[in-house]
Amino acid sequence: MTFRLLARDTREENVIPSHTATATVVLNVLPADLRTPWFLPCSFTDDYFCIQAQYHTVIPTGHKLPSPLILSPGPIYAVDGDQAINQPIVYSIMMGNTDDTFIINKDDGNLTMAKSIPSPMTFTLVVRAEQADMARYSVTQAVVEARDVTGNPLQFSQSLYFGTVVLGSEAGTAVKDKTFPSEILRIQAQYLGFPDLNSAVTYQVTNSSEFIMNKDILLTTVPMETERTIRIEVEANNTVTKDIATTIVEIQVSEREPPSTGVGELGDGQRFSTVDMAVLGGVLGALLLLALIFLIILIHKHYRHRFTCCSGKAKEPQPSGYDNLTFLPDNKAKWSPTSNRKPEPGPEPVQPPLRPPSPMSSSPTPPSSMPPSPQPKASGSPKTVQAGDSPSAVRSILTKERRPEGEGGYKAVWFGKDIGAEADVVVLNEPTADVDSASASGSEGSDDDDDPDQKKSLRLGAVADNTYV
Template identity: 30%
Template sequence: MDLRPKGSAAVFVLLVLFTLCKFSEAQNLCSAPDNLPVIFIPENNEIGATVTTLIAEDEVTATITSQNPEGLFSLEGYNLIADTVLDYETFDQNKPHEVNIECTKAGSLSTTLILKIVVEDRNDNPPAFAESQYTLNVDELSKVDTSVGLITATDPDKTDRLYYQLDSPEGEFDLEASFNPSILVKKLLDYDKIKKVTMTLYVQDTPIGSTAEVSHSASTTIVVNIIDIDNRPPWFQPCTETEFGTSKVCISSGYEGTVNLNEQAPGPLSLKPGPVMAIDGDLGRNEPIGYAFLGGNEDSVFQIDTDTGSITMLKPAGVAGPIVLSVMAYQKENADQFATTTVILKVVISSAFPPTFVKPSYEGFISEDAGLDSLVLESKTSNRPLRVQATDQDFSDGYNPNLRFEVVAGTDFSITPEGFILMAKAVAPGTVNLEMRVVDTTNEESSTASLTVEVTPGKTRPMLYAIKTPSNYDMIQSKQA
């Protein structure tokens, strides 16, 4: 390492050249080497080390008359000796140590010599960070190469240049340069995927990869909190999340329900797949959500709670048919972030009773080889098709023309609007247990019944087998399966 004076020390050297000590114009009994009264000594010297050796005539006596500060130096003959360990960090570069020496010789005028002692810096101190851990808050989706922080160390060795290295687990961040510890974003950060990054910042006083013998280092921990920014609108629930590049949306299919014609329903309306509800799309922010009607409520039949989204009736609906309400969910603190959905309400004639099957359970039979769309029969010995029927007590004769039959689960069989059971696909012999439902299509009221279908083995054609005998081949008809 270059230990020559730099900066203010060098300026001082130039100045001191113009303020040299006074020598006797008649005779110089002693002098500093090269007549330069500025002496440089590296810090951390050994006690008793020779600072400089005076040049003097024979029989000259050299004596220290004063020094500032006192007690730092002494003379052994013509050798100026350090009596203490000198430290650059406590040395005032603008005020070098001063030693006044008088040289005398019998019969000659004395010579006064003023020496300036400058302490030079050595690489003897490690760099240090002010804190053992730093915390940074970084917005998600910050552009790559955005500077998010500058953390530096200090080194008491003022002439040392510091070099830095950052250990980021997945390369999320890096430094602008080894000598410039400005922390830059290097990957697109999504709060939904990463919320915190813990890194280690290293510093040393020799270049990275240097083979210098002396290298002091230090490290500190940096915790980066990824901040969820307000970049998404409210999401109606339930919804299906979909990603488009770095963007994410959540698709909702809307809501539906029924109200009775000329009746005002008490309390919040029951909707499918659930009550109107939205959440902040930025889950880390969870901004409060408000609700409002955008359209479809021109007759003011309904009202929506601005805080909860619950829909209630202010008066009965006077016209049959569907009512389509347009609902907006918005951030209360930033209404520019909003989303819309629809609530479809069927206005139906009031019903006191749901439709019910004539019997709670049914049993039918069909051969496995009957073929697709074949009718299930009432019995094994009958060709009469099985038919399920339902009644509705809301009608005087029990007949409701707006009924729909359906199989709740399973795809082996289906039901016609008239209540006949059809084979929908090939079914192996055995018993198939099903649940049926009858629905009033005007109000979605329903009830269920059980259905058991016994699939019997089909008739198979005779098969011929060839049996080899010693004399010939006899064709024998196999038994029917």
Template identity: 30%
Template sequence: MYTPNILVNKVLDYDVIQQVKLILYVQDTPLQSQPGERSFTATTTITVNIKDIDNRPPWFQPCTKVTVGSAKICLSLGYRGRVNLTEKQDGALQLQPGPVYARDGDRSRNEEISYKIVRGNEDNIFQIDENSGNISMLKPPDIAGPISLLVLAFQLLNRDQFATTSVTIDVMKKSRNPPRFEKERYEGYVYSNSGPENMVLRDKMSNRPFRVRARDEDFASGINPDIKYEVQYSSYVNITTDGFILLKKAVRTDAFALQLRAVDVSTGESGTAALSVNVLPPVGIQSQDESYRAGDMALLGFVMAALLVLCLIVIGYLISRVKKGNSDAFKLSEVSIFPSKLRDTGRSRSRRADLREQRLDAVQGARVRVIPRERQRHCSSCGFQVHANHSHYSPGLPVKEKPSKQRVKSILAKERRKDDKKTVWFKESEDSSDIEVEIIPDTIGLKPEDDEDKVEGDFASNPPEDGGMVLGELTMLSIKDSRSRETDITDSKDGLNTDRRDQ
């Protein structure tokens, strides 16, 4: 306090403080003077300017400052440019993020900087200006691909202060076609209740996202990996690197338009297209001008078509079953010789069913026991062959009287028609309502070895003396013994069973 020497108390940082102002106080008497003693004081201002020393190397710009302990450094990511193959570009090359430039790390000193390419320029294609750092070309490159240069920046007065950075030059084939969108104008859709990160849709009928693509004819596949998409004149959407449109916020309008831009980052060429986005009502609310969507109608049509095909299959199956079950009925209708139709179908069917059951019972009984038929005789009154228990109730009628209407005509008087496996016989009464059609197998009453012509001759002739036809009963024509009778009846049963299956 008695010898006012000003000393530095700690290390000064020029980036933090460049000047310090001090106020000096002086007094001509001791601080603890006697009371009443006169004392005089004075003050003055002392300004201390801090000077930066040369302790930092050049810093390439732009750079990112990093502090490591008490030291500060600046990191540079390097520079990048492009040139065309077999072409020499005049003047300084355009680099990103800017031209090669370095300044002294000691800002107050601002030492002069010089530049030099120290590696990567083996073919002497490029040169650098030592004072400005601009890079230019000496000759055109003949090989496509990146060329990496290592550039050195150093102080002229103190060459120990230096720094290096990288400069990458892409040698590319010359672009003859800029990027082009597939369409000049697009249309997309979005729901009014869609929030951020929702995609713009391709159409109204589905939820397929909208996507744009730009082609570059300089590539064989048309796909340029260096194309970047941008959205202009809109604050509602963003676009991804793949060309999908995403909302940034909810849409408050009925429609909006924007411009899409595809940029080839390697050449700087670009192409544009317009996009109109229509805002649809929220999901689940049907718009006034659209009653049904095309997708709903297509689904309905598919369901109806499936039902129609199913119905056709069922109908075809039923028709095939009916045809298979009624094949014999169609054959009967073809061989029928009667012009009139059966008027009482229900009664005829029941009669035929009863008659078949009677035949089956008779055949089964015959297989158990065969009783020889008694000989018939002629009735003197009516002139017909009758059984022994025949009683004549009309003695007064002449012998040649016409038979009554209740008599049934002999079935042998009718024509017989043959089918492949059976013979069709017809019998009728004078009453047309009693017309019946029956299918009688050929094996009934005949031996298998009998000749067919002989059988037809027997049926055409009169009944034998010891045989005949009784109403509702089929009489066997030739019986030799009980063993052959049982054989014939067995064959008759087989024929009847075949007849039943055919019917």
């Protein structure tokens, strides 16, 4: 912020003489130094707080590495937590540096070895990062494990490498990877579990002067003028452990680059092979299959009752009520012939016309009050009830059920009209002519004198061939 100051030797502005003077004041507002240095990369950060990184590495025993140690997850590096201030950071080892085995660069934080370590052991170094103005500082740990390298030889990632060079290439052309022609072939040897030893590996071509190694890249030294296949040997030598490893590189010199088996270069330099795409397609196909299975299960769960009623077997119809198997269609009736039955002479008798009810009966009398005949009914057509026997005429319907053997003919069902509600079903033997006259004369004056037990026996008598309803 900028301010302008005015000074005058008079009280009023327009007084003469008056002398004035001006001055400019610039005020710079600086952020407050609130945060300590942060060791990167942060395990967690929200721009206000950082969970600082802790470093780790493995080194071989009996060897002094000339280059800075390769740490995980990265080199020792810290920044001022107040980015607006951004004070320089000064590094130092506070404790854990047994026998001053390690040295840390105070400006960049690179950790190097001052001497070799004779036996396996672990160093837990407490590293301090302090602002240059000494206002704030923070600390973290760097764990260094010294292990015996025996049993972990130097080895190449492949025993045979394949490269390609375009015919007519000039000297200094990098050999391309035959599998991925757009990429440069890199030949690397390493110690498994000892990343710091890998930085001390050098490479050279031992059996050909047409190629030379530039770190892990193979370059041509002469123009490639003829089509051929060249096999060369590359040797890797570790300057610390003096270990040696060799591999073979087969280089094809052709007019044009062989077709690529991978996907073209992307914007960020990534490339994908056919195998990568096949794996991706397989994974996507598996996910699609799982999604379809889940969808089918979900549909079956919600709509299985519809599938059951639509695709299930039709249930056999249940009987809605009582079926009288006696009344069957003619084409389904099966009559078993009765043994020793005489043929019936002539057609079945025709039912006589119904007789009108007798005017003499003023009050309805249930059929159960009529004395039934104790004699068996003669064979022949069923008879109608006399007018005096019932308040209304009854009629019979022949059935397809035959009478017992020896009698012949069919049984009949008798229906009466205006039967009172109190008479539900009454079963009577068919009266004979003599009994009809006797019952007619007796019904006039001796209805009240009849024995109740006799009436009951007549009403519920022996099984008759005719049924009155």
